[in-house]
Amino acid sequence: MGEPAQIEVRDLTMGYGDRVVQKDVAFAVRPGEIFVIMGDSGCGKSTLMRHMVGLNAPRSGDVYYDGEGYWAAEEERREDLKRRFGVLYQYAALFSSMTLAENVSLPLLEQAGLPPAEALAVARLKLALVGLAGFEGHYPSEISGGMKKRAGLARAMALDPEILYFDEPSAGLDPLSSRRLDDLILELRDSLGTTIVLVTHELPSIFELGDNAVFLDAEKKTMTASGRPAELKECPDPKVRAFLTRGRL
Amino acid sequence: MTGSDSRPSPYVLEPEPDVLLVHLRGPWALASGVPPTGPVMAGLEAAPSARRLAFRADGLGDWDSSLVAFVHALAGEAEARGLQVDTSALPEGARKLVELARAVPKRPLGPSGEDDSLLARVGRPALAAWATAGDALAFLGETVLALLALLRGRARFRRVDLLHAFEATGAAALGIVALINFLIGAVLAFVGAVQLVQFGATIYVADLVAIGVARELGALMTGIVMSGRTGASFAAVLGTMTVNEEVDALRTMGLKPVEFLVAPRVLATALMMPALVAYADVMGLLGGAFVAVSVLDLGTVEYLRQTQNALALRHVLIGLGKSLVFGGIVATTGCYYGIRCGRSAAAVGEATTKAVVMGILLVVVADAVFTVLFHVLHL
Numbered sequence: 001m002g003e004p005a006q007i008e009v010r011d012l013t014m015g016y017g018d019r020v021v022q023k024d025v026a027f028a029v030r031p032g033e034i035f036v037i038m039g040d041s042g043c044g045k046s047t048l049m050r051h052m053v054g055l056n057a058p059r060s061g062d063v064y065y066d067g068e069g070y071w072a073a074e075e076e077r078r079e080d081l082k083r084r085f086g087v088l089y090q091y092a093a094l095f096s097s098m099t100l101a102e103n104v105s106l107p108l109l110e111q112a113g114l115p116p117a118e119a120l121a122v123a124r125l126k127l128a129l130v131g132l133a134g135f136e137g138h139y140p141s142e143i144s145g146g147m148k149k150r151a152g153l154a155r156a157m158a159l160d161p162e163i164l165y166f167d168e169p170s171a172g173l174d175p176l177s178s179r180r181l182d183d184l185i186l187e188l189r190d191s192l193g194t195t196i197v198l199v200t201h202e203l204p205s206i207f208e209l210g211d212n213a214v215f216l217d218a219e220k221k222t223m224t225a226s227g228r229p230a231e232l233k234e235c236p237d238p239k240v241r242a243f244l245t246r247g248r249l
Numbered sequence: 250m251t252g253s254d255s256r257p258s259p260y261v262l263e264p265e266p267d268v269l270l271v272h273l274r275g276p277w278a279l280a281s282g283v284p285p286t287g288p289v290m291a292g293l294e295a296a297p298s299a300r301r302l303a304f305r306a307d308g309l310g311d312w313d314s315s316l317v318a319f320v321h322a323l324a325g326e327a328e329a330r331g332l333q334v335d336t337s338a339l340p341e342g343a344r345k346l347v348e349l350a351r352a353v354p355k356r357p358l359g360p361s362g363e364d365d366s367l368l369a370r371v372g373r374p375a376l377a378a379w380a381t382a383g384d385a386l387a388f389l390g391e392t393v394l395a396l397l398a399l400l401r402g403r404a405r406f407r408r409v410d411l412l413h414a415f416e417a418t419g420a421a422a423l424g425i426v427a428l429i430n431f432l433i434g435a436v437l438a439f440v441g442a443v444q445l446v447q448f449g450a451t452i453y454v455a456d457l458v459a460i461g462v463a464r465e466l467g468a469l470m471t472g473i474v475m476s477g478r479t480g481a482s483f484a485a486v487l488g489t490m491t492v493n494e495e496v497d498a499l500r501t502m503g504l505k506p507v508e509f510l511v512a513p514r515v516l517a518t519a520l521m522m523p524a525l526v527a528y529a530d531v532m533g534l535l536g537g538a539f540v541a542v543s544v545l546d547l548g549t550v551e552y553l554r555q556t557q558n559a560l561a562l563r564h565v566l567i568g569l570g571k572s573l574v575f576g577g578i579v580a581t582t583g584c585y586y587g588i589r590c591g592r593s594a595a596a597v598g599e600a601t602t603k604a605v606v607m608g609i610l611l612v613v614v615a616d617a618v619f620t621v622l623f624h625v626l627h628l
Binding site for chain 1: 494495497498
């Protein structure tokens with residue numbers, strides 16, 4: 001426990017327009033941890049992630065990276081903080097007008113300012129790491145859903161971020177592709193020490209990958225449990241127990 | 250109602266001391282329609298002592314969703330009046346479906362307690378329009394800053410995207426711009442000639458076409474064509490990128506979507522528009538000349554000389570200057586609606602429609618402002 005938190009969410013309240021999605025959300029993610037944000041559909045898991053990666057501003061509260069408040073920071077500082085994390089979106093969000101190599105090269109060229117030849121070399125390596133060697137010249141429309149996810153992952157980790165966010169990595173994937181992606185996530189953490197924040201409601205992924213987790217309740221509009229996923233099966237909140245046991249109480 | 254009027258009622262009411270029994274009979278099929286609940290409710294009115302609504306199913310034939318929909322609607326209305334509903338006599342399948350449908354608590358579809366008064370119904374769109382105007386102004390400011398950054402070489406964007414935008418807004422638009430403006434020149438010559446021939450001044454058709462096309466119609470028509478072509482395309486592409494979270498991905502990579510996606514498109518369109526309009530002017534003049542020579546029996550040399558005399562450089566420059574602004578308007582409007590698109594396929598269609606309608610409106614309004622301005626300045 002003694003290790004300081006790398007990411008800390010403090011008293012975060014989020015909403016769209018007049019509607020509050022979640023309130024008083026608070027948890028801490030330690031370096032090298034795989035942290036799961038879980039909850040039923042529509043509870044605001046992805047919204048929470050959008051607040052953590054700087055896409056949506058919170059109503060109140062803040063997200064702290066090594067003690068530094070993201071939303072309290074100046075615009076320029078926020079851009080620096082963004083370099084610390086990469087994001088794999090639900091449907092990979094690859095740029096359809098660019099090849100896979102161009103997709104992965106983009107942050108290397110524009111954010112890190114690498115010369116094109118070096119960016120391409122790194123992009124090839126990252127694509128090879130996710131098992132997509134030989135697909136550098138393919139466009140996103142020419143590859144499968146699972147390959148898109150892996151290419152999105154290659155792009156998210158292009159700049160060797162300290163933290164990787166995954167929004168529903170298993171969405172739309174068959175069990176084998178989903179399993180392969182889970183293995184890849186685990187390997188990334190083990191080999192690079194990357195901190196991983198995973199938004200998911202897939203029980204196998206939650207139990208196999210998650211070191212710690214929070215549960216967001218759609219009805220109560222707040223987090224109702226946090227801790228190790230296996231231990232949360234015994235959580236006093238019946239909804240959390242039901243969620244983690246697929247209703248078999 | 251479908252055939253239900255011509256067939257015997259699929260149920261009869263059997264009032265008992267404190268129960269109203271609905272006796273279901275014969276086949277129930279969606280093709281025959283779902284019977285209204287009104288008669289049953291009227292039956293309840295007539296039997297004020299009834300505390301319970303129950304069913305009898307002996308004599309019930311094949312049934313489908315029409316039966317379940319009828320019972321479901323009836324149960325809702327009866328419970329709202331404080332009556333107990335007993336579905337135990339229904340066939341097991343129908344009973345389970347009714348229970349399943351009634352197990353989910355009804356959720357209000359819209360925001361609850363929304364004010365429905367006239368003032369609120371007028372006020373909401375007015376407030377939304379005000380917010381959109383503010384947002385559009387902020388977007389315009391952001392776009393201008395991004396363009397300045399781009400011109401100073403400090404913007405982060407892909408050169409190849411800029412070249413693509415030049416191609417899409419220039420060479421690829423030549424065909425439609427040529428055709429429209431040739432026809433506009435021809436129509437202008439023809440309509441003008443019908444009037445001018447009455448005064449024996451047919452040759453002045455050349456003046457009409459030259460000034461009309463170079464000063465007004467070349468730029469205006471090209472602006473409208475580009476709004477439908479390029480503005481719509483920008484809105485659809487950027488809207489789809491928004492739906493696919495590609496715009497979010499840019500943001501989390503630290504890239505500014507306005508700098509990366511909008512500025513190159515606006516710059517390319519604004520720069521290509523004068524070139525397109527110069528081409529459109531030539532096509533318009535050719536259209537006018539074609540009608541003059543082939544229909545009005547004017548000599549080619551005579552017509553061209555008259556055109557040359559009428560066409561002062563300032564007319565051409567005014568048209569080209571306006572087109573630069575029209576290009577900026579068309580591209581900025583298309584990109585604005587694309588970037589602010591919602592998160593569904595329908596939202597992309599809506600964004601595209603808005604981009605075209607607003608693009609054309611703003612081009613015509615800007616043209617009107619220019620016309621007044623140049624008149625005041627005696628240009």
